[in-house]
Amino acid sequence: MSKNGLILLTPTSIAYTGTSATISANGSVSFSACSVLSLNGVFSAAYDNYMVVGWHSVTGGASILCRLRDGINDDTTTNSYVHQYWFANGTSIIGERATATYWVPSARGNTQRAGFVANIYGPYLAQPTAYRSVMADDYNAASVTDLGGTHNQSTSYDGITFIGNSSQTMTGRVAVYGMRK
Amino acid sequence: MTNGLVVMTPSSISYSGTSASINADGSVTFSAMTNLELRGVFTGDYDNYMIAISDTRASSNGSISFQLLSGTTPASGADYARQYIQASGTSVPASRSTGQTSTRLGWADTAQKNGLTAYVFGPYLAQPTAVRSVTVWAYLNAAIEDYASTHSLSTSYDGCVIFPSAGNMTGKLTVFGFNQ
Numbered sequence: 166m167s168k169n170g171l172i173l174l175t176p177t178s179i180a181y182t183g184t185s186a187t188i189s190a191n192g193s194v195s196f197s198a199c200s201v202l203s204l205n206g207v208f209s210a211a212y213d214n215y216m217v218v219g220w221h222s223v224t225g226g227a228s229i230l231c232r233l234r235d236g237i238n239d240d241t242t243t244n245s246y247v248h249q250y251w252f253a254n255g256t257s258i259i260g261e262r263a264t265a266t267y268w269v270p271s272a273r274g275n276t277q278r279a280g281f282v283a284n285i286y287g288p289y290l291a292q293p294t295a296y297r298s299v300m301a302d303d304y305n306a307a308s309v310t311d312l313g314g315t316h317n318q319s320t321s322y323d324g325i326t327f328i329g330n331s332s333q334t335m336t337g338r339v340a341v342y343g344m345r346k
Numbered sequence: 347m348t349n350g351l352v353v354m355t356p357s358s359i360s361y362s363g364t365s366a367s368i369n370a371d372g373s374v375t376f377s378a379m380t381n382l383e384l385r386g387v388f389t390g391d392y393d394n395y396m397i398a399i400s401d402t403r404a405s406s407n408g409s410i411s412f413q414l415l416s417g418t419t420p421a422s423g424a425d426y427a428r429q430y431i432q433a434s435g436t437s438v439p440a441s442r443s444t445g446q447t448s449t450r451l452g453w454a455d456t457a458q459k460n461g462l463t464a465y466v467f468g469p470y471l472a473q474p475t476a477v478r479s480v481t482v483w484a485y486l487n488a489a490i491e492d493y494a495s496t497h498s499l500s501t502s503y504d505g506c507v508i509f510p511s512a513g514n515m516t517g518k519l520t521v522f523g524f525n526q
Contacts, residue, residue: 171350173525191348193393193526216350218394218524220467220476253431253440253494277474277496280394280467301467301476301494306427306444309478309494338393340526342350 171216172343176324177206180237183334193340198224200334203234203326204341208289212343215288217325220280221337223273226304227330230267233288233316234324240316241266248314254305267328268314272302274337279303288322351396354521356505357386360418363514373520378405380514383415384521385505388470392523397451397464399508399519404454406513407485410462411448412477414469414497415505422447425498434489449495451479451508454515458484469503 175192183199196202208215223229232239232246244264251260271281283298294316302308329335355372364378376382388395399410414421426446432439452462462481469475477495482488508519 169347169349169351173348173350175348189526191525218465220393222473251431253429255429255442256440258431258438258440274476277498278468278476280465280476280478282465282478299465299478299480299492301465301478301496303474303476303496305429305442306498307429307442307494307496309429309431309440309492338526340350340524342524 168345170345172345174207174341174343176204179204193338195338197336198334200329200332201326202335203324205234205237205324207325207341208323210289213287213290213346214344215285216342216344217270217283217285217339218342219271219337219339220278221271221274221335222278223275223329223333223335225331225333226273226275227333228269228272229335230328230330231270232267232326232328233294233322234326235320235322239326240318240320240322242318245318246314246316248312250310250312253309268296269312270298271300272310273304277303291321292319293317294322348525350525352523352525354387354395354523356384359384373518375518377516378514379516381507381509383418383505383507385415385418387506387521388504390470393468393471393526394524395466395469396522396524397466397519399451399517400461402454402460402515402517404456404510404513404515407455408453408510408512409450410452410454410515411509411511412451413448413507414475414503415507416501416503420507421497421499421501421503426495428493428495430491430493432489432491434485449477450493452481452493453483453485453491454510455484458487460484472502473500474498475503
């Protein structure tokens with residue numbers, strides 16, 4: 166018997182700073198001109214691993230940041246998030262590892278639209294979390310930016326917050342999917 | 347419990363080449379294809395889509411190209427931009443092309459089978475579209491050629507065209523919608 170392998174999850178609630186954000190009947194979240202968007206109650210014991218899929222535009226030329234969330238609090242522990250990225254921009258390829266208080270799930274989208282698919286491994290488990298994001302970035306019309314990251318806190322998180330870097334606002338839609346165990 | 351990933355069965359297909367057919371499960375099998383239109387795979391029900399192309403083998407080494415499609419009309423204006431990053435052995439080149447009349451999802455090799463997963467963000471929305479592909483290219487047995495692409499027109503598209511840049515291509519593909 167086959168089962169659905171990827172389940173669309175509905176946040177128990179959302180919080181945002183900006184013009185609007187709404188949960189659709191099936192569970193995705195549309196947001197307009199938000200600088201902060203939090204999805205509460207999307208990670209649970211029912212799934213270990215998750216896929217987050219979204220498209221967006223942003224008002225500035227900066228990326229989107231994210232933090233894991235425990236109840237109503239974002240985890241901002243100093244140096245707890247590490248991400249490695251590579252960035253293909255024309256014939257230039259650069260990579261860097263950064264230690265921060267956030268990950269970067271997606272980049273720009275200020276001139277056209279950007280999209281991303283991020284896999285998050287074990288956020289609800291009381292152990293360190295890993296994530297990997299691939300995206301289509303509109304920097305200089307089209308760029309490849311991929312990130313892989315870890316978070317070193319052995320804490321269970323049930324939500325995620327997206328933040329427009331440099332206070333830029335974000336417009337788009339995001340959905341969180343659980344991968345069946 | 348809402349299914350997250352839904353198979354999008356084309357309302358119809360059109361092709362050039364030896365054969366192409368829609369399978370009972372919604373996938374499309376093609377043989378020695380030079381042009382394949384997938385109609386009605388993007389709808390107002392979903393924003394984002396995943397295209398899985400597998401078992402591809404080409405008659406000539408070349409790219410797997412992609413255009414958006416409105417009804418039966420391909421979006422063939424010079425409105426695509428693409429950036430690739432390739433890894434082949436210790437070589438990791440990259441390049442951007444703008445003002446293109448199509449974009450690329452990957453490359454197909456003659457020697458072995460290739461595969462790719464392409465994510466298409468918002469093609470049915472009347473806004474610019476973004477596409478990202480993650481590939482395995484059978485060049486020298488194993489290589490990577492990933493693409494990020496944009497299409498600048500704020501037009502709604504309900505389909506896409508897949509075609510090899512050279513020769514013909516045999517394989518199978520499925521379009522999925524991310525439920526929302």
